[in-house]
Amino acid sequence: xxxxxxxxxxxxxxHLNALVGGMFLLTSFGLxxxxxxxxxxxxxxxxxxLLAASALLLGALLQTWHLYAVGVLDVVSKAVLIPLLxxxxxxxxxxxxxxxxxxxxxPTALLLALALAITAFFLSGPMLAEAPHDPAAGVNLxxxxxxxxxxxxxxxxxxxxxxxxxxxxxxxxxxxxxGMALAPELxxxxxxxxxxxxxxxxxxxxxxxxxxxxxxxxxxxxxMTTLREGPSV
Amino acid sequence: xxRTLLFNLLQVAVVLVFxxxxxxxLARLKEMVQSKRGPSVFQPYRDLRKLFHKxxxxxxxxxxxxxxxxxxxxxxxxxxxxxxxxxxxYPLFFAFMGDMLGGGFILALGGFFATLAAVDxxxxxxxxxxxxxxxxxxxxxxxxxxxxxxxxxxAGSTIPYIVQQTWVTxxxxxxxxxxxxxxxxxxxxxxxxxxxxxxxxxTGHFELAMIxxxxxxxxxxxxxxxxxxGGHMKLFVLMCIYLNVLVAPWGLAHERTLAAxxxxxxxxxxxxxxxxxxxxxxxxxLAKLRLFRITEFLGAAFVGAVVAMISRLFxx
Numbered sequence: 001x002x003x004x005x006x007x008x009x010x011x012x013x014x015h016l017n018a019l020v021g022g023m024f025l026l027t028s029f030g031l032x033x034x035x036x037x038x039x040x041x042x043x044x045x046x047x048x049x050l051l052a053a054s055a056l057l058l059g060a061l062l063q064t065w066h067l068y069a070v071g072v073l074d075v076v077s078k079a080v081l082i083p084l085l086x087x088x089x090x091x092x093x094x095x096x097x098x099x100x101x102x103x104x105x106x107p108t109a110l111l112l113a114l115a116l117a118i119t120a121f122f123l124s125g126p127m128l129a130e131a132p133h134d135p136a137a138g139v140n141l142x143x144x145x146x147x148x149x150x151x152x153x154x155x156x157x158x159x160x161x162x163x164x165x166x167x168x169x170x171x172x173x174x175x176x177x178x179g180m181a182l183a184p185e186l187x188x189x190x191x192x193x194x195x196x197x198x199x200x201x202x203x204x205x206x207x208x209x210x211x212x213x214x215x216x217x218x219x220x221x222x223x224m225t226t227l228r229e230g231p232s233v
Numbered sequence: 234x235x236r237t238l239l240f241n242l243l244q245v246a247v248v249l250v251f252x253x254x255x256x257x258x259l260a261r262l263k264e265m266v267q268s269k270r271g272p273s274v275f276q277p278y279r280d281l282r283k284l285f286h287k288x289x290x291x292x293x294x295x296x297x298x299x300x301x302x303x304x305x306x307x308x309x310x311x312x313x314x315x316x317x318x319x320x321x322x323y324p325l326f327f328a329f330m331g332d333m334l335g336g337g338f339i340l341a342l343g344g345f346f347a348t349l350a351a352v353d354x355x356x357x358x359x360x361x362x363x364x365x366x367x368x369x370x371x372x373x374x375x376x377x378x379x380x381x382x383x384x385x386x387x388a389g390s391t392i393p394y395i396v397q398q399t400w401v402t403x404x405x406x407x408x409x410x411x412x413x414x415x416x417x418x419x420x421x422x423x424x425x426x427x428x429x430x431x432x433x434x435x436t437g438h439f440e441l442a443m444i445x446x447x448x449x450x451x452x453x454x455x456x457x458x459x460x461x462x463g464g465h466m467k468l469f470v471l472m473c474i475y476l477n478v479l480v481a482p483w484g485l486a487h488e489r490t491l492a493a494x495x496x497x498x499x500x501x502x503x504x505x506x507x508x509x510x511x512x513x514x515x516x517x518x519l520a521k522l523r524l525f526r527i528t529e530f531l532g533a534a535f536v537g538a539v540v541a542m543i544s545r546l547f548x549x
Binding site: 121 | 403409411414535536537
């Protein structure tokens with residue numbers, strides 16, 4: 001792979017893609033560690049924009065229009081529609097509850113996240129060695145894998161409904177971030193259906209959260225660990 | 234040989250003379266953001282002059298450390314200046330006397346004695362501030378180590394003059410993720426070490442909330458002037474390292490003539506002005522963190538630095 005000298009524009013695109021990847025990983029860490037619900041939503045929007053940027057860069061690098069379409073679709077669905085939907089269904093909750101409670105304290109969560117990220121980088125080494133791949137996969141696979149783990153950690157560690165949901169959504173983004181470089185010729189239909197799936201997911205969880213809020217007066221779902229006997233409220 | 238020695242001493246003079254100016258400009262800019270006029274940018278010079286002319290009062294309960302510390306705080310940034318590129322992009326006379334780790338140790342020595350001096354006095358606020366400074370210090374230490382490790386790993390050297398070249402040759406290296414993440418981590422480190430706003434409020438007058446300032450509470454006259462001047466120079470040196478070694482290694486003198494070196498002086502001042510503008514934006518838009526949230530702030534810096542390292546180590 002390193003035999004042919006790469007033209008300067010390709011090197012630039014690869015570097016920019018690596019930079020976008022680094023920022024993507026940082027936003028994943030931010031989703032684990034940031035305290036404000038509103039901040040989490042903003043970070044998720046930023047992450048989606050970075051995902052789209054990587055799609056566009058890879059599109060330019062690999063010369064496929066698929067990835068351009070993926071980028072545009074990504075911005076429309078994740079950076080615009082999902083925050084809009086969240087804000088409409090959970091308007092008060094996002095603005096009222098400022099601090100999120102966590103299962104671990106934040107430094108512990110960050111250290112766990114770091115360990116997960118390093119594991120992801122270790123794991124992707126043998127994976128990349130198995131199959132022939134284009135150079136961008138060297139960035140996208142480990143970072144996407146790390147994002148997947150960190151999204152899972154977010155979904156486990158948070159005790160608040162909206163950040164939990166954002167953890168799940170960022171797992172999906174991360175899977176896509178890795179997938180783009182491995183299978184750039186994925187049929188566009190797959191991405192379209194995933195985008196709509198995610199929208200439906202947000203809608204369902206939004207309605208569910210609202211119902212929880214009406215029943216218990218809070219969306220701190222981490223508190224709901226015991227069953228309650230007797231007639232419901 | 235004699236010429237590089239001269240340029241090296243010129244660097245020291247630049248830091249010595251312009252460090253209070255940078256502090257004055259920063260204070261003025263902050264006041265302007267708050268819709269106030271603010272003191273003149275030359276106010277720090279006037280303060281220093283006034284303090285040097287005042288009598289010094291030293292408690293007879295203190296030991297030699299208290300009298301010794303201001304000189305050390307004053308001298309250590311100047312020693313570091315001998316090692317780092319301030320004006321030129323080629324190594325000067327003392328450049329190989331110590332590497333970046335050595336510079337870090339020298340700066341830490343000044344901080345260590347300032348802490349000891351604060352504990353030395355009977356003032357109850359001194360030890361409080363001193364222990365808080367140590368807390369911030371040992372949280373910042375791992376970040377510094379990782380940043381240092383990554384920088385020297387990428388550049389293959391620990392001498393700052395050599396490190397600065399690797400980020401821009403070729404220019405695409407500038408956008409490598411490890412570089413950009415290191416910039417973020419080091420910026421957070423400067424905010425913590427310089428006692429700037431998300432970590433500490435340098436203009437606060439409330440002793441219970443102080444971290445850095447409470448160490449100078451007992452000083453007066455000449456000792457206070459040296460402590461203040463040393464503090465200005467420490468920030469100036471940190472900014473020089475950040476700007477010249479990590480962010481923008483442009484605008485440094487390349488020819489070995491006096492004229493080229495003199496032209497480099499306004500250029501470095503311009504770069505520092507740009508950095509001060511960023512600092513003003515940060516300081517004006519963030520609130521001071523509660524003491525036990527500093528762990529999270531520096532934890533984030535640590536994560537940034539480690540991500541920079543692994544994105545470099547595992548470059549497939």
